Amino acid sequence: MISITALESNLTDCNSRPIKLAQATSNFKEGEKLGEGGFGGVYIGFIPDLQSYVAVKKILRSSKQRSKEYALEVKIISQLRHRNLVQLIGWCYERKFLLVYVFMPNGSLDSHLFKEQSLLTWETRYKIAQGLASGLLYLHKEGEQCVLHRDIKSSNVMSDSNFNPKLGDFGLARLVDHGKQSQTTILAGTMGCMAPDYVNTGKASKVYSFGVVALEIACGREPIDPKYGSS
Known part of the structure; x- marks a missing residue:
């Protein structure tokens, strides 16, 4: 270090x-x-x-x-x-x-999905989704305590020169004993990436935000996009 x-x-x-x-x-x-x-x-x-x-x-x-x-x-x-x-x-x-x-030379995932920095092949998209899932499994299961990131989103997923994904920005992360949930009266995260019930329960989800990023990878659309209107 x-x-x-x-x-x-x-x-x-x-x-x-x-x-x-x-x-x-x-x-x-x-x-x-x-x-x-x-x-x-x-x-x-x-x-x-x-x-x-x-x-x-x-x-x-x-x-x-x-x-x-x-x-x-x-x-x-x-x-x-x-x-x-x-x-x-x-x-x-x-x-x-x-x-x-x-330093991550290929920058953040959102720059490739939404800002047209480069066109990601399906093979690369799959590798990114799989790598992100592997990183989250490590955070949630393989340490003495579970690490809840609480701000998983495409702008926090970085890529090295070979587009291997690297989750970053742990500013909102919390340590939680295995088998317990993190509960707070102050919301932490990004709108569109937080589970809907988080507002009422105060309990951060481990997997909801990953699902949002997986959908972004698959369809190339942001979770909240004003130009498409409401459905």
Whole structure:
């Protein structure tokens, strides 16, 4: 695991050779931004000593609650090791909240399904759906506790150079004892991807959002698309 100190300080690899994250991302230049969500932006960076690109997630630090969410995300994903999960390689929590991931050259699934970045073959679509299912099985069954992602959607499914899927963004994830359900009074997730009964029960579904993504992969339509109207 790479050790990352504050933004103004150093990123250190296994040989303790310092590299600045700000330099790696051109000081978080807008042109280096890969995407942006409710928690902040993701930037591409190049680390010469590692001879590789990385994705740096810069999280907005606006509240104590956000601090707790960041700490929980680091705790959860730093323990995960699976071929279909985006690999976390470092983090920073002094002054700035930063997460450093392995860079995914083919970007997010939604960019291929809805933004016409490339046309996915049926073989590739099947591989993505199967890989995502494998990653979720690992999260739900193979750890000491069940990991509920709570925000499974096509924009959080990344792809490497061979279109192997990698589920990312664990900012809303929760650890739950096996055999129990996560219940909350605050909804977490994305409209169109959450189970309808979640609003009333407060219990997050393990599989509903996967079904939504599977339908998106099959038909190439978003779960909520105003141009098609209501049915």
